[in-house]
Amino acid sequence: MPVSSESPARLVFLGGVGEVGRNMACLELDGRILIIDVGLSFPSGDMPGIDLVLPDFDFVRKHADKIQAVVLTHGHEDHIGALPYLLRDIDRRLEVYGTAFTLALLQSKLDEHEVAHLVDLKTVTPGEQATTGPFTMRFLRVTHSIPDGMAVVVDTPFGAIVHTGDFKIDQTPLDGRATDLHGLAEEAGRGKGVHLLLSDSTNAEEPGYSVSERTVGPVLHDIVAGAPGLVIAACFSSHIHRVQQIVNAAHANERVVAFLGRSMHKSVDAARTLGLLQVADQDVVDIEEVDRLDPGRVVVICTGSQGEPYSALSLMAQRQHKFVDIGPGETVVLSSSLIPGNEPAIHRVVDALYRTGADVFHMPSDPVHASGHAAQEELRLMLSLVRPRWFIPVHGERRHLQHHARLAHEVGIPPERTLVCEDGDVVEVGEELRQLDRIQAGMTFVDGLGIGDVGGEVLRDRRKLSADGVVVVVIIVDSQTGELVGGPDVVNRGFVHEETSADILEEARTRVIQSVKESAEAHVTDPSALQQNVRRVLKKYFNEVTQRKPVILPVIMEV
Ligand SMILES: [Zn+2]
Ligand SMILES: [Zn+2]
Structure with a gap:
């Protein structure tokens, strides 16, 4: 269906602008709403007892009948994690667009929350186009720290809106599927060009280029080659290319791998089914078998790289793990970044690991990780390729957004055509962009079975009780x-x-x-x-x- 109306579109930011996490934006066109990502975030230290933080669904609840579809840029928790809660909340069937791996990760969440019957999953492949209601979308491949990420392009009467999702411009990605620079540039030349770019600001403070994921491979290889005993490598379970490089390092050094942890198994199973992770059956052993094998012939791949207190890695660090005992001669690799806010927990685990006598490799002292987000030169390149008339930096705390706005200015987008927004901001997208009245977009806390019942007052009491x-x-x-x-x-x-x-x-x-x-x-x-x-x-x-x-x-x- 062609775009029929010249009435302005509206963008409503419900999360992820002015903060890192729980990304969610609504694009309203011709009275219909396209939701881009429905993510969650994890509680900070001043939220005692809180399990998860969701976007405020008040706006979507009020306009539930207008929701046309949801499109998911990639499978990270901060982009898909709150969708089951949204479905439970509005209790109506929704079309959900995403790539195969994104939807595979979503599926297990939907099953867990018993809301699988409320979605109509539409698997898309980057390079494709799809139309639903007034929304014509094109999907473009981007590289990121999870396979199968994509940027989403939506046509409006004023030109296209490009949402990058999370991305980096990795020229040598492990799977050979690079960010579709050609497709992005094509958007600039198509029809009325790109009216508005929404782009990932996470690393807008980082000068230069991000390093390719591929650079981590040789480092991991050398660590495994030099390890006398068992190697334990921790990374994000959805970072399949990292898992692949650990698997490759193990294989090259004649070691088998044992996957450990529920989320690791889920991701690995989904990735193997979709052909995104190459590992031969004979190279995989069960974690229960590890203590019967020569430790010098095994690599354990697990989660817990963010210092999560009950993760396998934390238990190993305290020498309380059922199957893996770490001590002198063992080698531990934390193959991930230190996510801001998690540093104290990570450092606690790293210190405990050192105390066991094991060799420990971690960022930033060892180059065992490559970021999944674009640094300044890549952000500039994105802006230059897409040539948007208007720009809104998304996915970042205020300073990230502000730095990104500055980069945009440097490549020729005037400050008056750049809007730095925060959660709750509503932007009218006509020939001109204009900020409208803000809407309610606070945090919704999940605590045990309760969703939204614990608010600021309860948290204040908890903080007071915990202090005195x-x-x-x-x-x-x-x-x-x-x-x-x-x-x-x-x-x-x-x-x-x-x-x-x-x-x-x-x-x-x-x-x-x-x-x-x-x-x-x-x-x-x-x-x-x-x-x-x-x-x-x-x-x-x-x-x-x-x-x-x-x-x-x-x-x-x-x-
Ligand atoms: Zn993200
Ligand atoms: Zn991401």
Whole structure:
């Protein structure tokens, strides 16, 4: 169906601009919505107890009947991870476009969340075109730290919108499937050209070019060749080309490989099925067999390179893993970047690994990783090839976006044609681009079975509890006179040590008794007033003797 209307399109950013993670954008055209990526992010240190962070689905919920389709640029969690939650939320069937590997990774999530019946999966191959409703999309191959990534081009009456997805321009990718520079350049010359480019800003602060994934291969090969005993290599499970290079290094050194971990098995199985990972059956052993084999003949490939506390690698570092015991003579490779925010956890694991006596190879001291995101020269090249009239940097924290905007300026896109947006921003895409009123786009927290029930208030309490602990005071009073007839029992968690600070707790009891007595004398019998008095007295006392501010919970029982 040709584009029929000249009315402006709208872009709504629900995640991934002004932050790294939970990428999600909505393109509205002719009253229909195309959702580009539905990602999640992982909680930062100031979100105690939170499992996952989702985009705010308020906007899509309100316009659920307008959603035409979802298109996924690639299979990373920050691009597909929240889609099962979206489906559960709006509970209607959606068309989902993506490449084979992206949809294979999605499939297992859909099964897990029991929402597979809510999607109509449309497998596409880069180079193809697809039309759904008012959206004509073209898909262009890009290289990234996962196979089968793509940029998405959508036609509008004003020219094309190009969304790069996550990309780097690797001229020598492992699978020979390079970023489709020709296709990108063609977009500039087609019809009205490219009206708007949305481009990955993750590494906009990195000068030069990213190094090719291929450079990691020889480094891994040499490490494996020089290793006297077992080699354990950790990387992201979806980084199939990295897994391939570890497999190749093992094979070249006459070692078998053992895959370890649920997500590693899932990714590897999907990639082998699709022919994206080449490993012979006889080169693979089960992890249970490893301790019966000559350690010098095995490479274990696992996840946990980000210091995840319950990952196999963390357990190995603590020498608590069921099948793999690390010690002197063993070699561990953390073949991944240090994702900002994860450094303390990674360093903890690396330190623990060194303590076992093992040889450890990790970034940045060893070149065992190549980034999957374009550095400055590649970003400039993308801008120059696509020649957009307008530019919006996406996928990055504010400073990344700002640096990317500067790069755009350097290659000739005037600042007034560059919009630096944040989550919640709405942009009208007509002949001119114009920022409209912002919409609600906060964070939705997943905690256990709850989605969105834990908000800022609960988190504030958790932070307070985790910082200073809690003191519970139970007293029983006569409902008529307000006199103390039982207690007070003072119980604390995380405030002071019960035994060594017994005197503090004893004095607290004395002060509560005094406070209740004074209240009774003043004829205060209202439980909430009693609570307030007790809280005030204890707050003052605890501050005097400890300078700490525990959460004080008086429980008043009336008889
Ligand atoms: Zn991403
Ligand atoms: Zn990615």
